Amino acid sequence: MNETRAATDTRACAPLSTELREMVVPPTKPPSLFTPTEWRVVEYLVRGLTPVEIAAELKRSIITTHRHLRYLRYKTHCPTRCPLPVLVHRLLTSFQATAPATDLPVPDLDPDEVRLLRALAEExxxxxxxxxxxxxxxxxxxxxxxxxxxxxxANATQLVALAHSWKLLPNKQDRTERNGAAQ
Structure with a gap:
């Protein structure tokens, strides 16, 4: 009879202390999209390093580095063999990487150069x-x-990352704001 009463008892329970709550229900955090090594590869890519330079920094073989790049392309829904500037652009526009800080001044580009820059990042x-x-x-x-x-x-990959730092390439949020403002 006591078991039945305990199962149907609807009285309010005292709130759990913070320490007890953490023991009973561990805090959850969303799983990371990338492994720690892939995050380092992303950091090196955004800095403009080539796959050979990334392999040297990681002290891994070039084959392993290419495997990491393949996984990054897959996880960001890039084409299998897309060039690195496209991958970096995808990482930066999806807010999975941040554009590097730079002391280089924003260049004064004509419309044809901006068109080339966008094509480099998107094609x-x-x-x-x-x-x-x-x-x-x-x-x-x-x-x-x-x-x-x-x-x-130094190269096209670094150019795309710098263009994001200079705000010459829009991110998804910028596009949304522009589209909303135009309507």
Missing amino acids: STPVGRATATGLSPAAAASALNALLGKTGA
Whole structure:
């Protein structure tokens, strides 16, 4: 009879102390999308390091580094062989990485250079970049070299990360605000 009464007793229970609550119900945190090593790879990518340089920093083989890059592409829904600037852009626009702080001044880019910068960040193939810029693939490659020289970036991956620091490439939040403001 006491067991039945205890099961149906609806009296309010005293609130659990914080210490007891943590023992009974451990605090939960959402699982991380990336492993600790993948986070380091993301950090190195955003700094503009190449896969060979990342492998040296991690003291791992280039094959292992390429495996980490493949997993990052998969986890961010990038095409299997998308170039690193596209991957970095995806990481930065999805707020899974933060743009690096830079002392380099914001360059004064003309509309064609901004179009090339966006194509570099969003297009996975040289033909796609050329089509987006309205240039031939050879002319787009030449324009990219000139843009790297003008901005002081070491490579295209670092250029995309710097462009995010300079707010030259919009993130998803910026696009949403612009679309909402236009309506």
